[in-house]
Amino acid sequence: MASTEGIRKKIRLLFVCLGNICRSPAAEGIMSGIVEKNDLRDVVDVDSAGTSGWHEGELPDERMRSHGEGRGYNFNSRARKFKKSDFDDFDYILVMDLQNFANVRAMATGQEQKEKIHMITEFSRQYAYDHVPDPYYGGASGFELVLDLLEDACEGLLQTIKKRYNLG
Ligand code: 4NP
Secondary structure, three states: OOOOOOOOOOEEEEEEEOOOOOHHHHHHHHHHHHHHHOOOOOOEEEEEEEOOOOOOOOOOOHHHHHHHHOOOOOOOOOOOEOOOOHHHHOOEEEEOOHHHHHHHHOOOOOHHHHOOEEEHHHHOOOOOOOOOOOOOOOOHHHHHHHHHHHHHHHHHHHHHHHHHOOOO
8 A cells, every 4th residue: 555654635724804804814924924934834824714705805904914014024915705615625714703703603514614613812822812803993002912912822823733733
């Protein structure tokens, strides 16, 4: 029998918020940087989506982009709507708040799909927030908080993944 050693299916992460122009593209950019830094770009794939299609095709919100640039990130993904086939295409579906959780969960069929859905804050190490607050209608501090929470939780997520998949 041919050995399958060395052939590993990629671990696929999808970050989800409402508009896919503030929180989830920031999470995608932050996690991509962490994956790079850990030399895991051949092992882990990262994407993001929104439960609404309101901003489909758009770059992230200017404010999110500029706060990201302040920390050395370039958030440049294009918004898309979450779809049912994402349950097949991703291993972890990481939502930002309870509204996203409920919307995604309502589209899941079966236990396996439901178990893929996690609040991103489950992986927080330093912060006690149980969700990532929507910054869209607020001021600058809301965008900085999003970055603080996501930098922390994405590091925690990588540690969990490393343990689960024996990535050293
Ligand atoms: P996001 O933020 O879900 O973090 O991308 C929002 C973006 C747009 C709207 C709300 C939240 N909106 O109402 O258009």
